Amino acid sequence: MSALYGLLLFVWVTIVQGRDPIGQNLILILADGFGNSLLNSSQNDVNIGLKAIAENGVTTEFLRPSFPTHSWPNWMSLITGLYPDSHGFSADYMYDEQSQMAFEKGYGINDTEDVWWKGRPAPIWYTAGKKGVDINCYWFAHCHRPYWDLVVKVPNHRWADLGNPQQTDRLGEIVPEVVSRIAKYQSHKQQFFLIRSSSVGNAIRMHGPNSDEAEQALQRFDLHVHNLQQELEKEKLSSSTNLVIIGDHGLRGINEEEQFYLEECLADYSRVKKVVNMHSMVMVFTDPEEEGNVHFELHVCEQWGMVTDYDENDIPLVKAYKLSELPEDLHWKDSRFMSGVILMTKPGVSIITRELPSVPDLGDIARDAKYTGGWLPDVDEMKGFFMARGPAFKVNEKHPPVDMVDVYQVLLNILSIDPNPNNGTWTNVEAMLTEGWEDRQSHESSTEQRIVVFSILFCLITRLLW
Ligand SMILES: *[C@@H]1O[C@H](CO)[C@@H](O)[C@H](O)[C@H]1NC(C)=O
Ligand SMILES: *[C@@H]1O[C@H](CO)[C@@H](O)[C@H](O)[C@H]1NC(C)=O
Ligand SMILES: *[C@@H]1O[C@H](CO)[C@@H](O)[C@H](O)[C@H]1NC(C)=O
Numbered sequence: 052m053s054a055l056y057g058l059l060l061f062v063w064v065t066i067v068q069g070r071d072p073i074g075q076n077l078i079l080i081l082a083d084g085f086g087n088s089l090l091n092s093s094q095n096d097v098n099i100g101l102k103a104i105a106e107n108g109v110t111t112e113f114l115r116p117s118f119p120t121h122s123w124p125n126w127m128s129l130i131t132g133l134y135p136d137s138h139g140f141s142a143d144y145m146y147d148e149q150s151q152m153a154f155e156k157g158y159g160i161n162d163t164e165d166v167w168w169k170g171r172p173a174p175i176w177y178t179a180g181k182k183g184v185d186i187n188c189y190w191f192a193h194c195h196r197p198y199w200d201l202v203v204k205v206p207n208h209r210w211a212d213l214g215n216p217q218q219t220d221r222l223g224e225i226v227p228e229v230v231s232r233i234a235k236y237q238s239h240k241q242q243f244f245l246i247r248s249s250s251v252g253n254a255i256r257m258h259g260p261n262s263d264e265a266e267q268a269l270q271r272f273d274l275h276v277h278n279l280q281q282e283l284e285k286e287k288l289s290s291s292t293n294l295v296i297i298g299d300h301g302l303r304g305i306n307e308e309e310q311f312y313l314e315e316c317l318a319d320y321s322r323v324k325k326v327v328n329m330h331s332m333v334m335v336f337t338d339p340e341e342e343g344n345v346h347f348e349l350h351v352c353e354q355w356g357m358v359t360d361y362d363e364n365d366i367p368l369v370k371a372y373k374l375s376e377l378p379e380d381l382h383w384k385d386s387r388f389m390s391g392v393i394l395m396t397k398p399g400v401s402i403i404t405r406e407l408p409s410v411p412d413l414g415d416i417a418r419d420a421k422y423t424g425g426w427l428p429d430v431d432e433m434k435g436f437f438m439a440r441g442p443a444f445k446v447n448e449k450h451p452p453v454d455m456v457d458v459y460q461v462l463l464n465i466l467s468i469d470p471n472p473n474n475g476t477w478t479n480v481e482a483m484l485t486e487g488w489e490d491r492q493s494h495e496s497s498t499e500q501r502i503v504v505f506s507i508l509f510c511l512i513t514r515l516l517w
Contacts, residue, residue, distance in 0.1 A: 133172060330420070334389070368400045
């Protein structure tokens with residue numbers, strides 16, 4: 052009798068766990084601050100790993116980031132498919148006038164406060180996790196943060212520590228762990244890995260794109276991506292596992308001779324309550340009754356008005372907007388924590404402060420960056436990239452540009468999960484996918500089928516016995 056139960060158990064194990072993967076797996080690597088123009092100009096440094104993805108998968112002309120071309124607005128667009136005015140992360144630095152708290156790129160002391168997080172749209176790991184997909188995050192910002200009724204289990208050393216820029220340099224070390232986990236568990240649960248890498252972006256911010264440091268960071272990144280593909284092939288996972296690499300936005304140099312102090316344009320500093328963000332885009336908070344004055348002073352400021360004698364067709368060095376005047380197509384002005392006055396500069400031009408109350412504060416080392424993001428998404432150096440290979444993607448496919456908000460729907464399609472309402476456009480991405488994306492098998496139904504088969508078998512055997 053017990054032998055028979057043993058047999059049944061064996062049948063159960065082989066049927067339910069099977070040997071086939073339960074659906075397609077997905078590895079997403081987010082390369083922060085790694086833009087398309089750098090990718091394009093460093094083909095010699097990325098000629099192993101990234102080249103193999105291009106040859107065996109899909110590349111896009113570029114990826115259009117969300118505005119501002121900072122990390123947080125784009126990370127949130129990636130994981131929700133929404134523009135910043137819908138996901139609410141308006142910039143890397145934010146200021147809440149009511150509580151007088153600042154959000155500082157994920158490393159500030161009040162960055163975990165509810166004011167930033169409450170009521171936000173569901174991140175992709177929630178939606179996928181609820182459908183039974185196994186979520187694995189490595190240094191991926193706020194992945195460990197509980198959302199509603201789900202907490203992704205992320206060991207402490209894999210929490211994003213944004214105050215430690217070197218944290219993600221260990222990308223190479225985690226490759227074996229990622230691959231063996233997929234090999235071991237893919238027949239139980241679909242595997243979804245979210246990995247952030249900031250090594251290329253950090254090297255550029257500190258040393259510039261033509262530095263040895265940047266070159267080495269690029270080569271190392273390329274090598275890790277190469278090793279990952281090799282390991283996947285060795286474990287015969289290439290036919291079940293997709294690899295997607297996103298450069299969220301690029302960085303551009305700041306022209307030293309075109310750096311302005313905001314103070315020089317203001318007659319009365321006390322009119323400004325807080326200056327938030329720096330260099331390319333600056334939010335200026337005032338009392339409501341001072342908004343008009345401050346906007347006017349900044350609009351006509353001679354400091355940046357008279358530097359070059361530009362004709363009417365030239366872009367001014369600095370543009371001062373009232374909130375209501377911001378261009379609609381940025382999908383930004385209805386976001387949260389917006390100021391009444393906003394400055395946007397011509398690429399390369401920078402605005403900083405030296406006395407006014409500022410976020411980040413005046414001592415923050417981020418203010419000394421030589422390269423930065425934040426300019427308009429259509430500025431060449433700001434553009435990101437998207438490349439991918441795996442069973443879901445066509446081979447050697449050159450695809451037109453995609454938007455950051457388009458990526459979310461692709462990721463969920465691969466996992467055969469319906470996306471939440473989002474701002475992606477399916478026709479922007481459809482052509483990069485292999486035939487049959489419409490009827491990607493849902494892993495739930497396949498598990499259910501296996502359980503049904505087992506139940507029938509169980510009934511048959513027990514009836515035979517008694
Ligand atoms: C990439 O670089 C080539 C020259 O190396 C240039 O012709 C092309 O326009 C660049 N493409 C992009 C998207 O920057
Ligand atoms: C953090 O919150 C405390 C308490 O509300 C406040 O006093 C402090 O100024 C805040 N600091 C920042 C950087 O937000
Ligand atoms: C983006 O998607 C959200 C959710 O569906 C929607 O509320 C919002 O209007 C959309 N924005 C645009 C510009 O389509």
